[in-house]
Amino acid sequence: MALLKSKVTISDVAKAAGVSNSAVSYALNGKPGVSEKTRDKVLKVADSMGWKPNSAAKALSDASSRAIGLALAYSPETISVDSYSMALFSGMCTELERNNYSLMLRIIPVGGDTMSIHRDWIADGSVDGVVITNVEIGDPRIELYKQHPEVPVVALADPSVTGGLPTLTSDDVAAARLVVDFLHELGHTHIARVAGPERYGHTFGRDRAFIEETSEMGMHYDCLHGDYSPEAGADCTARLMAFSEPPTAIVYDSDSMAIAGLQTAVAKGIAVPEQLSIVSWDDSFVCRAVTPGLTALKRNVPASGKQLVPMLLRQIAGEQVENELEDPYELIPRGSTAAACVPGGVR
Amino acid sequence: MALLKSKVTISDVAKAAGVSNSAVSYALNGKPGVSEKTRDKVLKVADSMGWKPNSAAKALSDASSRAIGLALAYSPETISVDSYSMALFSGMCTELERNNYSLMLRIIPVGGDTMSIHRDWIADGSVDGVVITNVEIGDPRIELYKQHPEVPVVALADPSVTGGLPTLTSDDVAAARLVVDFLHELGHTHIARVAGPERYGHTFGRDRAFIEETSEMGMHYDCLHGDYSPEAGADCTARLMAFSEPPTAIVYDSDSMAIAGLQTAVAKGIAVPEQLSIVSWDDSFVCRAVTPGLTALKRNVPASGKQLVPMLLRQIAGEQVENELEDPYELIPRGSTAAACVPGGVR
Numbered sequence: 001m002a003l004l005k006s007k008v009t010i011s012d013v014a015k016a017a018g019v020s021n022s023a024v025s026y027a028l029n030g031k032p033g034v035s036e037k038t039r040d041k042v043l044k045v046a047d048s049m050g051w052k053p054n055s056a057a058k059a060l061s062d063a064s065s066r067a068i069g070l071a072l073a074y075s076p077e078t079i080s081v082d083s084y085s086m087a088l089f090s091g092m093c094t095e096l097e098r099n100n101y102s103l104m105l106r107i108i109p110v111g112g113d114t115m116s117i118h119r120d121w122i123a124d125g126s127v128d129g130v131v132i133t134n135v136e137i138g139d140p141r142i143e144l145y146k147q148h149p150e151v152p153v154v155a156l157a158d159p160s161v162t163g164g165l166p167t168l169t170s171d172d173v174a175a176a177r178l179v180v181d182f183l184h185e186l187g188h189t190h191i192a193r194v195a196g197p198e199r200y201g202h203t204f205g206r207d208r209a210f211i212e213e214t215s216e217m218g219m220h221y222d223c224l225h226g227d228y229s230p231e232a233g234a235d236c237t238a239r240l241m242a243f244s245e246p247p248t249a250i251v252y253d254s255d256s257m258a259i260a261g262l263q264t265a266v267a268k269g270i271a272v273p274e275q276l277s278i279v280s281w282d283d284s285f286v287c288r289a290v291t292p293g294l295t296a297l298k299r300n301v302p303a304s305g306k307q308l309v310p311m312l313l314r315q316i317a318g319e320q321v322e323n324e325l326e327d328p329y330e331l332i333p334r335g336s337t338a339a340a341c342v343p344g345g346v347r
Numbered sequence: 348m349a350l351l352k353s354k355v356t357i358s359d360v361a362k363a364a365g366v367s368n369s370a371v372s373y374a375l376n377g378k379p380g381v382s383e384k385t386r387d388k389v390l391k392v393a394d395s396m397g398w399k400p401n402s403a404a405k406a407l408s409d410a411s412s413r414a415i416g417l418a419l420a421y422s423p424e425t426i427s428v429d430s431y432s433m434a435l436f437s438g439m440c441t442e443l444e445r446n447n448y449s450l451m452l453r454i455i456p457v458g459g460d461t462m463s464i465h466r467d468w469i470a471d472g473s474v475d476g477v478v479i480t481n482v483e484i485g486d487p488r489i490e491l492y493k494q495h496p497e498v499p500v501v502a503l504a505d506p507s508v509t510g511g512l513p514t515l516t517s518d519d520v521a522a523a524r525l526v527v528d529f530l531h532e533l534g535h536t537h538i539a540r541v542a543g544p545e546r547y548g549h550t551f552g553r554d555r556a557f558i559e560e561t562s563e564m565g566m567h568y569d570c571l572h573g574d575y576s577p578e579a580g581a582d583c584t585a586r587l588m589a590f591s592e593p594p595t596a597i598v599y600d601s602d603s604m605a606i607a608g609l610q611t612a613v614a615k616g617i618a619v620p621e622q623l624s625i626v627s628w629d630d631s632f633v634c635r636a637v638t639p640g641l642t643a644l645k646r647n648v649p650a651s652g653k654q655l656v657p658m659l660l661r662q663i664a665g666e667q668v669e670n671e672l673e674d675p676y677e678l679i680p681r682g683s684t685a686a687a688c689v690p691g692g693v694r
Contacts, residue, residue, distance in 0.1 A: 067473075074437070079436075080649065082433070086426065089426075090421070097455050102451045102452065104451055106449055107440035107444065109444075284428075285606070285633070286632070289637050
């Protein structure tokens, strides 16, 4: 693609703004070395002269790509029913857009390794910063970015698995307590969970929180792990309900697995919520659309996508950032949960 | 971000492959000037020497960004329930990944103008090619890219609105016929449609196809336009059903509007499918999850996302490409459609 020559030169902007050429360069590249006041002034002057920061930055220097990288390992089938990822993208893009930044998206097959993408990003500077999701225990991406402190990064994970990298965390322990206490109050004494992949740090954190909270409440607790696909949700539900003493409530780590669980229960003649209560971790349009509506843990995922953007931009500007917490979860009770069915007893 | 020095040089690769240094450069940049056979050989040799095409290409030249741009105007709320976009992204990314390309994603607020993003992309070369969706009648993006034939582009639209640009088209006329004929055979004589935004070329094409086909069948036909949001689906359904002689079937241009239509009907005490049949344009997980399941027009959206990638890559390699057709739609009958309810008569 041809580089169109801008009619406005660096010197024009510098002269009009009353600053040096290099100050203009720093400001347009979003690099440190210039005060916020000067940066604002330069951007305003450049804009009024019809020179957009984006192309200006590229014309002046290749140091800034004005893109944030996100690399995911998902099958097309799973990600196209994954409302969490879509909500995250949309929130990120909305906030990036306000700063004239792009999302550089890579989706590799499930089970694949994103490490080579991250190594390329570090080597070729095609992104200015990186977001890491689905952090695993002992994740090699954490080690890689620890070796490259010059690369702005935000991990969406629990700080226990991010090795000191800037982290945006959802309080999953508090959320697990919300759900367990809610089911306990409804009289459930044996609950189960269909969790996400066991290798993810956030799954591990939820696993531990559920074990501790159910133990404290004196409840029985079973757990099977799936991959967020509807197929895994159906399979794990069928297995849990095949026990001689099945649970009276199941909590699912995604709405797609919860919906599949509901369908599996209905197909087996198990009444929801009379014989089985269902809770979805993460609320979505589909939780409200099914019958009965699914009781769900709600968080504002687009807001989290927006929240991580300034954490990256501040690092790109040369600042240190602190770990942050997402807004807390809220439990939305709907028709899929009810008082526990006591075998041979009254409700 | 620092540029890591590769241990393997261009000359090493050229020597091992038995070609010139510039042939290696062309091959790794995905540029014309070298045969497919040589390109394959160079990529294979470079790969075996531990040199990844991506960083190699960037190290050799800035001419290739190895990114494809997609800019959408959507509210975060609407796009996070939009299964079509998610399936399109995932299909595109999967095929781009096989070619070591990224998707450069921009999402601006609904009603906003993506033109400045496209102008920047043309000016600064931050993407190697562009995908245009939701093409409007008289769309300024079409005019812009016609003035820049050097920029590889694929429009997802009907060729009637893409001014000769390479186009990937779904046969919406055939799909409209499928739906109208299906409802006609069920005895419906008055159907309605809750369509997408009127300004989109594909909405216009569907509008025309429905008018022609219902007219040919001697059926009454009403149409209201929404913005794919659940709110619009609910509102248009309420208005259509408030007529003194309401339709006995409604076709929705998205699954999100169809679900909202189903919920609105149920809330008003209108039995689906006994009093109102519902059809969704585009099938999704949620169409199968609700009760009754929604009869839907199914197309393989991830496959369309994959299909457009070689159309771009061939242009990037300097080739001309022909317009292509997506795989045809298929109508999947489910519980939301039934024989028309004849007022005062028998079914």
